[in-house]
Amino acid sequence: MRRLRSITLVLALVLGLTGCSAPPADPDTAEEHVQFLAMDTVMTLSLYGENRAEALSAAEDLIRSLEAKLSRTEEDSAVSRLNRGEAVELDEELDSLLSLAAFFRLATEGAFNIGVAPLASTWGFTTDHYQVPDPSEISRLVKVVEETWLRDSPEGHVLEPGQAIDLGGIAKGYAADKLAELFREREIPRAMASLGGNVLAWGNRPDGTPWRVGVQDPARPDDQSAFAGILSLKNAFAVTSGGYQRYFEEGGRVYHHILDPATGYPADSGLTSVTVVADYFPGESFGTLCDALSTAFFVMGEEDALDAWREDWSRDVDLVLVTEDGRVVITQGLAESFTLDEGSGYTLEIVS
Numbered sequence: 001m002r003r004l005r006s007i008t009l010v011l012a013l014v015l016g017l018t019g020c021s022a023p024p025a026d027p028d029t030a031e032e033h034v035q036f037l038a039m040d041t042v043m044t045l046s047l048y049g050e051n052r053a054e055a056l057s058a059a060e061d062l063i064r065s066l067e068a069k070l071s072r073t074e075e076d077s078a079v080s081r082l083n084r085g086e087a088v089e090l091d092e093e094l095d096s097l098l099s100l101a102a103f104f105r106l107a108t109e110g111a112f113n114i115g116v117a118p119l120a121s122t123w124g125f126t127t128d129h130y131q132v133p134d135p136s137e138i139s140r141l142v143k144v145v146e147e148t149w150l151r152d153s154p155e156g157h158v159l160e161p162g163q164a165i166d167l168g169g170i171a172k173g174y175a176a177d178k179l180a181e182l183f184r185e186r187e188i189p190r191a192m193a194s195l196g197g198n199v200l201a202w203g204n205r206p207d208g209t210p211w212r213v214g215v216q217d218p219a220r221p222d223d224q225s226a227f228a229g230i231l232s233l234k235n236a237f238a239v240t241s242g243g244y245q246r247y248f249e250e251g252g253r254v255y256h257h258i259l260d261p262a263t264g265y266p267a268d269s270g271l272t273s274v275t276v277v278a279d280y281f282p283g284e285s286f287g288t289l290c291d292a293l294s295t296a297f298f299v300m301g302e303e304d305a306l307d308a309w310r311e312d313w314s315r316d317v318d319l320v321l322v323t324e325d326g327r328v329v330i331t332q333g334l335a336e337s338f339t340l341d342e343g344s345g346y347t348l349e350i351v352s
């Protein structure tokens, strides 16, 4: 896959630099930085403050342990065992994350559904052996996904044969929530965490101004400095889902990794990316929320996403929608903090 290869290359170039920090200086402005591959993406963490070195290594450990726990490719993970049909006693963390996933499924009328796993597998998105499946196989799996619910059994939670779950649509957002708690506990004054499209902007930048978070231009996915616009954020999550992030081409068509559970095909809703932004609140799970909603709104398309936002989510999150027809639609709460990239060619609309 083209994009992953270029990411690996970039990573190889920067690996030599990881772990470097500025000479001892004002702890509030000196930075500790690391970049690594986890959860199938590139992660970058930059931390400031007196505790930055210990907190940075704790943060990396945290992400790696979540990766092992939530992965469906790690053979021993609870998720893999559930997917093999075993009854599993869930620990408190997984139990509450799976409950949250079930809530998001209901709240998005099934647009977000961790039960898409068998569909993602048949399209080859789990193994990188991409293929366009047979339409009859897709219809069969759409029914399987629709019926996928974790059941209670005397030995623990269990899935029916053929059913499987994939936490890829919320794992990074959840990791961002856990990072925020870690930063708070360790009194990190400022940090920037970028977990493959899931950003946590913690505190301000060293110069006291908000962090600047680029919204990738989905039309120019290979140029990572091509932005549709820039968000100015402080103590906030910004999570982007886009069809350009993982895809393959066959027969002149592009097939990407965000699947519409209702059709079994990659979502084709007229949006090219969705960014969901929320402020951090201690003890809340707004990183996870942003991640689930970015996937769900991408599946829903502009009109349904904005209806759902007005109805249920407008107090908690704001949106940046990039449309196939060249518009960037932002919700009112971002009017001050989003700046359109003048050279991008998009037109800006603000909705409330």
Ligand code: ADP
Pocket (backbone or CB within 6 Å): 111, 112, 113, 114, 116, 120, 125, 166, 167, 168, 169, 170, 172, 196, 197, 240, 241, 242, 245, 246, 257, 258, 259, 260, 261, 291, 294, 295, 299
């Ligand atoms: P990314 O993982 O690229 O940041 P998303 O957060 O949108 O993007 O999640 C996409 C991942 O979630 C896919 O790789 C797949 O594992 C899973 N997924 C795909 N479609 C859905 C869906 N409709 N609901 C829930 N999870 C999904």
Ligand code: MG
Pocket (backbone or CB within 6 Å): 168, 169, 170, 241, 290, 291, 292, 293, 294, 295
């Ligand atoms: Mg998501």
